[in-house]
Amino acid sequence: DFGFTTLPTTENFETIPLKKDRILCILPQKHPLSILDKVHIDQLENEAFITLKSGYNHDIKRILKDTGVTLQNSFEMADDQAILAMVENELG
Known part of the structure; x- marks a missing residue:
């Protein structure tokens, strides 16, 4: 059996990274x-x-927690185009 997940995982599983993604700041x-x-x-x-929205931001939340960085006015949007429009209008 196999499954897909994001790292890190528990030590009980053998993991093989398939791809590394960059995290971008817009x-x-x-x-x-x-x-x-x-x-x-x-x-x-x-x-x-x-x-x-939740489910897509797990890695970012983990990185923020691990580094102790606090962000203000966190918004979660369902659509990446909505995020781009909000950033373009300086809402985040």
Whole structure:
């Protein structure tokens, strides 16, 4: 038997990574961090944040918890186009 999951998993299972995904930060053009090539998670402290609804944001929530970074006004949207529109209008 086999299944698909995100890492990390419990030690009781053998895991074979199939693919690594980059996590992208989408910023409004006028945001101070938008001039950077890379943004470290610490630089997002207290920023307004928008993500896809539960089930799609598990990795991001885990990374934030592990690094102790707190974001403000977290929004969860069902559609990635809605997120892009909100960011474009500086709502997150």
